[in-house]
Amino acid sequence: MRIFLGIFCLVCVTTVSFLWVRGVKSTQPPIYVFPDMDFQDKYKPQGENHFFADHRNDRPVVTGTVPRGSGLNEAVTFSGAYAYQPALNPILYSGKNADESFYSGFPVAITHGLLELGQQKFTIYCSACHGVLGDGNGITKQYGMVATPSYHDDRLRNMTEGEIFNTITHGKNTMLGYGDKLKVEDRWAIIAYVRALQLAAHAPVSDVPSEHRADLGL
Ligand code: HEC
Structure with missing residues (x-):
């Protein structure tokens, strides 16, 4: 019995002496039995770093960096003529007038370069479904995507x-949106190219310069 009481007292004293510090504030660092991942070699924001000449961990952004997803055209953004800014040019970014109706026309200048850009982007992003001619006969039609319309219908x-x-x-119904993949300028370029395809599909022979009519076998 005496041995039991002795051990019992010892256990009590040990437990209490360990537990009494619980909840007590201390300026000493805690004892880490399992440090988990509390201590890592890493650079903290605004920390000091002697690897770099300016002794800063934070590295300045490379000149000319454009925020991802902003749709900004770098050349235009840094030229001073900052037209690619939603607040300054809402039509360019939404295709809508102030009264929310759809804008008719182009808020960008139509140049040969823009059409070439449009052709390139159209071929990459649209032709798989809409076909290189815009007639809705892209490769996906063979795999069952039959709802793709032709740009040459009067409605379009x-x-x-x-x-x-x-x-x-x-996007529209089964067609997903491309706003996250195509810059604003690319989208207008594609529209210009779609208009060119529509024009080509409905052009009368008289529109073809006479020296090229022979190429058509006419
Ligand atoms: C994955 C296939 C696919 C791709 C890629 C695709 N489209 Fe479509 N597109 C469709 C389908 C399907 C419809 C018909 C949607 C509906 O009205 O049900 C459609 C409809 C349209 C329409 C008519 C919308 C309307 O109001 O009826 C336009 C304009 C159009 N697409 C333009 C584009 C352009 C420009 C691109 C390239 C940026 C593109 N599409 C890429 C499948 C696609």
Whole structure:
């Protein structure tokens, strides 16, 4: 019995002497039995770093960096003529007028370069479904995506540029949006190219310069 009481007292004293510090504030660092991942070799924000000449951990952003997903055109953004800014040029970014109706026309200048950009982006992003001619006969039709419309229907020929911009940006029914993949400028370039395809599909022979008519076998 005496041995039992002795051990019992010892256990009590040991437990209490360990537990009494619980909840007591201390300026000493805690004892880490299992440090987990509390201590790592890493650079903390705004810390000191002697590897770099300016002794800063934070590295300055490389000159000319454009935030990802901003859709900003670097050349234009840093030229001073900052037209690619939603607040300054809402039509460019939404394809909509102030009253939310779709804008008709192009808020960018149509140049040969823009059409070439449009052709390139259209071929990459749209032709798989809409076909290189825009007639809706892309490769996906063979795999069952039969709902892809032709751009040469009157409905799409009469559609405003703003509505096409909206479709490219947000998608429509089974067509997903491309707003996260195509810069604003790319989207308008594609629309210009779609217009060129529509024009080509409905052009009368009289539109073909006479010296090229022979190429058509006419
Ligand atoms: C994965 C296939 C696919 C791709 C890629 C695709 N489209 Fe479509 N597109 C469709 C389908 C399907 C529809 C018909 C959607 C509906 O109305 O059900 C459609 C509809 C449209 C329409 C008509 C929308 C309307 O209001 O009826 C336009 C304009 C259009 N696409 C333009 C584009 C452009 C420009 C691109 C490239 C940026 C593109 N599409 C890429 C499948 C695609």
